[in-house]
Amino acid sequence: xxxxxxxxxxxxxxxxxxxxxxxxxxxxxxxxxxxxxxxxxxxxxxxxxxxxxxxxxxxxxxxxxxxxxxxxxxxxxxxxxxxxxxxxxxxxxxxxxxxxxxxxxxxxxxxxxxxxxxxxxxxxxxxxxxxxxxxxxxxxxxxxxxxxxxxxxxxxxxxxxxxxxxxxxxxxxxxxxxxxxxxxxxxxxxxxxxxxxxxxxxxxxxxxxxxxxxxxxxxxxxxxxxxxxxxxxxxxxxxxxxxxxxxxxxxxxxxxxxxxxxxxxxxxxxxxxxxxxxxxxxxxxxxxxxxxxxxxxxxxxxxxxxxxxxxxxxxxxxxxxxxxxxxxxxxxxxxxxxxxxxxxxxxxxxxxxxxxxxxxxxxxxxx
Amino acid sequence: xxxxxxxxxxxxxxxxxxxxxxxxxxxxxxxxxxxxxxxxxxxxxxxxxxxxxxxxxxxxxxxxxxxxxxxxxxxxxxxxxxxxxxxxxxxxxxxxxxxxxxxxxxxxxxxxxxxxxxxxxxxxxxxxxxxxxxxxxxxxxxxxxxxxxxxxxxxxxxxxxxxxxxxxxxxxxxxxxxxxxxxxxxxxxxxxxxxxxxxxxxxxxxxxxxxxxxxxxxxxxxxxxxxxxxxxxxxxxxxxxxxxxxxxxxxxxxxxxxxxxxxxxxxxxxxxxxxxxxxxxxxxxxxxxxxxxxxxxxxxxxxxxxxxxxxxxxxxxxxxxxxxxxxxxxxxxxxxxxxxxxxxxxxxxxxxxxxxxxxxxxxxxxx
Numbered sequence: 001x002x003x004x005x006x007x008x009x010x011x012x013x014x015x016x017x018x019x020x021x022x023x024x025x026x027x028x029x030x031x032x033x034x035x036x037x038x039x040x041x042x043x044x045x046x047x048x049x050x051x052x053x054x055x056x057x058x059x060x061x062x063x064x065x066x067x068x069x070x071x072x073x074x075x076x077x078x079x080x081x082x083x084x085x086x087x088x089x090x091x092x093x094x095x096x097x098x099x100x101x102x103x104x105x106x107x108x109x110x111x112x113x114x115x116x117x118x119x120x121x122x123x124x125x126x127x128x129x130x131x132x133x134x135x136x137x138x139x140x141x142x143x144x145x146x147x148x149x150x151x152x153x154x155x156x157x158x159x160x161x162x163x164x165x166x167x168x169x170x171x172x173x174x175x176x177x178x179x180x181x182x183x184x185x186x187x188x189x190x191x192x193x194x195x196x197x198x199x200x201x202x203x204x205x206x207x208x209x210x211x212x213x214x215x216x217x218x219x220x221x222x223x224x225x226x227x228x229x230x231x232x233x234x235x236x237x238x239x240x241x242x243x244x245x246x247x248x249x250x251x252x253x254x255x256x257x258x259x260x261x262x263x264x265x266x267x268x269x270x271x272x273x274x275x276x277x278x279x280x281x282x283x284x285x286x287x288x289x290x291x292x293x294x295x296x297x298x299x300x301x302x303x304x305x306x307x308x309x310x311x312x313x314x315x316x317x318x319x320x321x322x323x324x325x326x327x328x329x330x331x332x333x334x335x336x337x338x339x340x341x342x343x344x345x346x347x348x349x350x351x352x353x354x355x356x357x358x359x360x361x362x363x364x365x366x367x
Numbered sequence: 368x369x370x371x372x373x374x375x376x377x378x379x380x381x382x383x384x385x386x387x388x389x390x391x392x393x394x395x396x397x398x399x400x401x402x403x404x405x406x407x408x409x410x411x412x413x414x415x416x417x418x419x420x421x422x423x424x425x426x427x428x429x430x431x432x433x434x435x436x437x438x439x440x441x442x443x444x445x446x447x448x449x450x451x452x453x454x455x456x457x458x459x460x461x462x463x464x465x466x467x468x469x470x471x472x473x474x475x476x477x478x479x480x481x482x483x484x485x486x487x488x489x490x491x492x493x494x495x496x497x498x499x500x501x502x503x504x505x506x507x508x509x510x511x512x513x514x515x516x517x518x519x520x521x522x523x524x525x526x527x528x529x530x531x532x533x534x535x536x537x538x539x540x541x542x543x544x545x546x547x548x549x550x551x552x553x554x555x556x557x558x559x560x561x562x563x564x565x566x567x568x569x570x571x572x573x574x575x576x577x578x579x580x581x582x583x584x585x586x587x588x589x590x591x592x593x594x595x596x597x598x599x600x601x602x603x604x605x606x607x608x609x610x611x612x613x614x615x616x617x618x619x620x621x622x623x624x625x626x627x628x629x630x631x632x633x634x635x636x637x638x639x640x641x642x643x644x645x646x647x648x649x650x651x652x653x654x655x656x657x658x659x660x661x662x663x664x665x666x667x668x669x670x671x672x673x674x675x676x677x678x679x680x681x682x683x684x685x686x687x688x689x690x691x692x693x694x695x696x697x698x699x700x701x702x703x704x705x706x707x708x709x710x711x712x713x714x715x716x717x718x719x720x721x722x723x724x725x726x727x728x729x730x731x732x733x734x
Contacts (some may be wrong), residue, residue, distance in 0.1 A: 006496060040569070041567055042567065058653060058654070059566070059652075059653025059654065059692075060565075060566035060653065060654050061565075061566070061567060062378070063564060063565050063566070063694045063695070064565050066569070101473075101592075102472065102473045103472045103473070103474060104470075104472065104473055105469065105470045105471065105472070105473070106467075106469045106471055106472070106473050106475070106476060107469040107470060107487045107489070108473070111474060111675045124474065133440075157446040167545060167546075167548065168545075168546060170545060171541075171542050171546050172542070173541070173544030174538075174541070174545070175538050175539070175541070175542040177534075178534060178537065178541070179534075179538050181534065181572075194502050197430060198427075198428075198430050198431050199426070199427035199428070200409065200427050200428060200431070201431070202407070202410055203435030205548075285426075286425060286426025286427065287425070287426065287427050313425070325426075327429075327430045327520065328430070
C-alpha cells in the first residue's frame, strides 16, 4: 500500500465518523487494521483521530509494525491497549464520542468506556464498505492467488492414486501452495465420493477408490488476499447421474456469471441460478450463491435471496458457487471468483492454460 | 465426547445461568459450541434451554452435525439463526432472560434482542471457565498433538540445508504434521537469524546460511486440541553471546516450570521467570510468560504480572515461554506445555525420545 492509498482510506473513515457525529474511531478488527495501515500482525488497534492515526501495538510487533505501516504512527504500549488509546484521546482536542466496530466483542463496550470516558458509538461497516470495492493492487493480488492455487493443484493432481486419503491429498496441495509463495486462504475442503454432500467436510482418512468423485474447494492467500475456487473431478468413469448433476451445476454457474454487471440485483442472480437446477430436476443447494472475497474469505456482499435491495457495483469481487447435494450420495459444487467491471464482469479465477474450465467435466485417470 | 461429559458440561452452564438469573443461553463461539456439543463445524449456535439443548445449524452442516452431536438435538434452520432460536425460546416455558457470551459481536445484542424479545444478558466466561480445567480425554489429545508435532519436526530437520527459505521449511514441517494425521494448530513461526527478534514473524523468503540461528514456534491440532512448542537451534557454530542468552532463557523457563503447582500465584511465576533473565543481564521479554491451551491456542489463564489474584488449579494446561530479544540482532524463546496436577505439574510437551530437551542447546550440522 502506498501513502496516498492509506490517506484516502483513513480520510474516508473520518468522513463517515463525521456523518455519525463521532470525532475518532478505534479500529480493532485485524483485517480492518491491515486495510487502513498495512500492518499484518495481530493484537493491535488503529486509533484514528482528527489530525493523525496511530497504530497501538506491543513489543512483539513493534519492529514489524515500523516496517509495514503506512500513513500512521506506531506506538509501543507498555500497559493495556485501552490505557494507551485513552492517553491519545485525552491528548486530542474535541473528541467527545469515539466509534468502535459493531463486530467487536460486547465486552469491549464496557472496557473501552471505562478507560476512555467518552461516549462509545458502535458503528457498522465503516471499513468493510470501503473494502468491498477493490483497487488495482487488490485485484492483482487475488489474481495472483488464483494463479498460484491452480499451479499448486496442477502440481498435485499427478500424485492422485487409489488408496490415497483426503488428508494426504490436502497435505500435498497445501505444501505446493506454500512452495509457490502463498498459504492456504482457508481450510481446504477435499471430499472423496459421497463425502461431497457435506458442504464443509474436513479432509479425513477416507481413501480414494477407482471411479470415485472428488470435490476440491481450495484457495490461496497471497499478499493478504484470498481466492476461493471449487472444482469437481471423476477419478475413473463417471455415472450418467453424476454427469447430469455436474452439467446442471455448470449451467447454473454460467447463467449466474453471465448476468453480473453493475446495477443488477443480487437476489435476481441468486434466483436465476437456482432456477437452472430446479428446471433440470436436480437438488438445489441450501447455501448462498456467492460471497465477497478479499482479506477475508467471506466478505460483503452476499448473493442470496435476501439481497433484494443490493446491486452489483464495479470493483466488487464475488464468488459464484452453486451446488447440488444429496446427503450421503452425491455432492457437486463449482465456484469461481468474478470481478464486477464498469461494463460487465471478468472471471478472475479461470487462469488461461492452468484452470479446469467448469463447462467440461474433468475425468482423471488412475496411473 | 461421551453422553455423560456432554451432560455434565451443559448442566454446569445451566447452573451458572441460574446464578445469573437467566433461564437460557445462546452459545455462539465456535469453540464453546464444540466443547458443549461435539459439533466441529461453523456458523451454528447451541441453544441451552432448561430442559433441552439444540444445535441450530444449516443445510451445509446438518449431516455432519447429526453424526457429531452428543447431548443435544440438531435443528436445520431454513431462515435466520435468530429466527430459529426465537421459535424455540417462545416454545419453552418461563424463559424471561437469555444469556449470550460477552465475546459475541456487539451487533448481536440488537439482532438477538429484536428477534427474541426477551432480556438479553451478556455473560463472561461461563464456558471458558469449564474449558480451563481439562479432562483426561483433552489431556490425551494435547499429548498426542505434541507427539505428532515432534515427529513432524524430526522428519523435517534432516531437510535443512543452506539456501532453504523459512517458507520452504515451514511448508515441509506442516506437510509432515498433516501426513501424521494432524493440522497446524496456528500459523507456524520460523525465523532464521535476527528475524527471531520479531516475536510473531511470518516465515518468508529469508534463506538459511551457515551459522544462522533458527527459531521454530510450532504446534499441531489433533482432535481439535492444540499444543504449542518453541525451540531454538544453531545451524553451525554458535556465538558465545547466543549461547549465553540461550542458557539464560532455558534457566528462566525451568525456574518457572519448577514453581507450578495448585495454589501458586501466576504473577509470582511471571516475576521469578523474568528475574532469572534480569539477573543474567540479558534482555527480558515484553510478552506474557504463558497462556492456557486447548481448543484455542490462547486460552485462560495467562501467566503475567497482572495475574496477582490468580492461582494454579489442577487440570489446567499452560505454556511456559520466556524469551530474550534484541531487535534486529537476536531472538531466543523456549516454550513447553505444562499440565497442573494435584501434587505439582507434568510437562506434556517433552515427549521422551522425540523432543529436544531445552537444557541442551541443539546444534545442527549442514549436510
